[in-house]
Amino acid sequence: MVDIVYQQREQGPKVVALGGGSGLSTLLSGLKAYTDHITAIVTVADDGGSSGKLRRELGVLPPGDFRNCIAALADDEALTTQLFQYRFPTSRRKAGSEHTLDGHSFGNLFITAMANVTGSFEKALVEAGRVLAIRGQILPSTLENVTLCADLVDEAAAIRRVAGESAIPEARLPIERVYLEPANVPAYPPALRAILDADLIIIGPGSLFTSVLPNLLVDDITRAIRAGNALKVYVCNVATQPGETDDFSLGDHVQAIERHVGPGLFSLVVANNNFNDRFSPNQTPAKVPLITPASASYQLMAADVVDEQRPWRHDPGKLAQVLIARYKQGETQEETH
Helix, strand or coil: CHHHHHHHHHCCCCEEEEECHHHHHHHHHHHCCCCCCEEEEECCCCCCHHHHHHHHHHCCCCCHHHHHHHHHHECCCCHHHHHHHCECCCCCCCCCCCCCCCCCEHHHHHHHHHHHHHCCHHHHHHHHHHHCCECCEEEECCCCCCEEEEEEECCCCCEEEEECCCHHHHCCCCEEEEEEECCCCCCCHHHHHHHHCCCEEEECCCCHHHHHHHHHCCHHHHHHHHHCCCEEEEECCCECCCCCCCCCCHHHHHHHHHHHHCCCCCCEEEEECCCCCCCCCCCCCCECCCCCCCCCCCEEEEECCECCCCCCCECHHHHHHHHHHHHHHHHHHHHHC
């Protein structure tokens, strides 16, 4: 049985997943049961927590989302992965003093150190992946030092500009648009090659404005997705996100993407349809209603992809199974024609 599963995984589709945060790592941990040909393309706009500190103090790309993806794709999710995800606790200290390890994760420090040893962030990702024997590869969408900015609508209906990925949801204001500074940054070439060579491209799940869209705002990435022949899927979040997608329906999520990069980027949207009693109507975050405009140009595939213990998140196994099954269905239809 183990040999059969391994052989199927080796022969699995070439999958590219774009995003960041916990949504992307959740997806990856499910996909690795079906294929070894996985490429995660990760946003480099993160500026909060440990990643933000390392980015500001040492000038490296933010390692946090990359660390999570490496751990998710690791062949051994036991002790080594726990070590990679270990976060140093905040120490009790005297006023005015600072412990430099406070709040940092071991994996972030490892990737940062490896970047210094190997001479580049992208080489550090390769070596870190070897240490944990990951299935696939993890690539940045761009190597440029970008800042995610947003135009928010304040109480007086005026536009308020906010700079910094972590500051956008903290403002708790409706988001008119997000954009990168500097604009028109070049994509990382291996990321483009992976997209053009993919059988299945998955956008999301993850924070819509601060994890998913920052990748698509790299123009070369969006152009490559449009040019590729893969099945292109958007995975809508199970729940709304306070400060980003309050009161959003499924259609609102898609319209936000189309407002930024234009329509027709994907032909299929996967959304959760399992709203059990524990996911009450007044709960925060709230469920994302399956409401789409009649003129929608995409196919909606509703399925049970929710984590029963944490009903505001996807279940890795359920989500991966739905996506791979849909891909294989398309393959079968092509063969019959």
